[in-house]
Amino acid sequence: MSIHPSAKIHASSVIEDGAVIGAGCEIGPFCLVGPNVTLAENVTLKSHVVVTGRTEIGEGTVVYQFASIGEIPQDLKFRGEDTRLVIGKRNRIREYVTMNTGTEGGGGVTRIGDDGLFMSSCHVAHDAQIGDRVILVNSVAVAGHCHIEDDVIIGGLSGIHQWVRIGQGAIVGALSMVTADVLPHALVQGPRGELDGLNLVGLKRKGVDRDDINQLRAAFQMLKQGEGSFKDRAQRLSDDFDSAYVARMIEFVMGDSDRGFLTPK
Structure with a gap:
């Protein structure tokens, strides 16, 4: 275990042997940090947060109450192989968000970029690749192997089918089910995720x-x-x-x- 002297850890939290806690980290009450977790400088876990698996969380990221980060994939093919979750800098991961590690068949790494906002109850599945400045609104579900490029916004209660790519700067309206790739800077809306022009407001x-x-x-x-x-x-x-x-x-x-x-x- 490596805990920087400047880190603040509530007495009720459990930091397992092998974890690395960087300078300036703040870990609130009733959190669990697993043995293969690395928290970079100034990471905050608010309270009741579980971070497990081979997980890295980048500098300045804040994880809110009851999030589950780095748990094994929800994939029946998973057999306990050594896979990872890598989260970038300055992300805001809100209440009840779940992010899983990768699978051997999908490259082994689930990756989150920098400066993202993941609102309450979002899910990022195994082997997904999420770019920088991505916003997932409440209860968005991103399935396995998806690629979400930079500056994408996905509206609340939307679902992204596995293997789908969403191009840079695209916006997906709320309550959409996206089953095919979305062009960069496109606007998608409707229950079955129809392409409805360009994201002119975003541009x-x-x-x-x-x-x-x-x-x-x-x-x-x-x-x-x-x-x-x-x-x-x-x-x-x-x-x-x-x-x-x-x-x-x-x-x-x-x-x-x-x-x-x-x-x-």
Whole structure:
């Protein structure tokens, strides 16, 4: 066990032998920190938090009451292999959130980026890869092997099917079930997660240049029509646009997809 002298640990909490507790950490009452856990500097566990498994939590992250972090995957194929959960810096992980370690078949690591907000009762399953500045609103469920890129917002009570990719800057409305890949900067809404345009509000808030937004809108319209498959139409966009945002959209469509794509209506 390694506990930095500046760490503050409530007397009712249990820190198992082998855990590493960094400088400035604060561990409130009735927490459990397992033997293979590493807490970087200034991590806060509010109270009644369980952190177990081979789990790393980055600097400045705050975990709220009754969260369960680093427990084994909810996967019947899991046989106790040595897998990990890696959480980045400055995340806010709210009440009753669950995040599981990876599986051998999925790469062995569930990974959370920096500066995320995971609201009450969210679930991040085994082998999911979550980018930076992602917001999961209350009770979102992200299934195994999903890839959620940077700056994505997923509305409350939504479900993301296993293996789905959601591109950078996309927004998913509340109460949506997303079963196919979502283009970068796209807007998805409706019970069955239909692609309903671009996340224009998010693009404007980010300060994206008007010309880039106009090019994205034109590219999106061209994806809706024309000959060939969805990937064929995406590939042809490279001849008509010089925006880095359109280029990222093309790159995303041309990447490996296990679930296909939500396509424009």
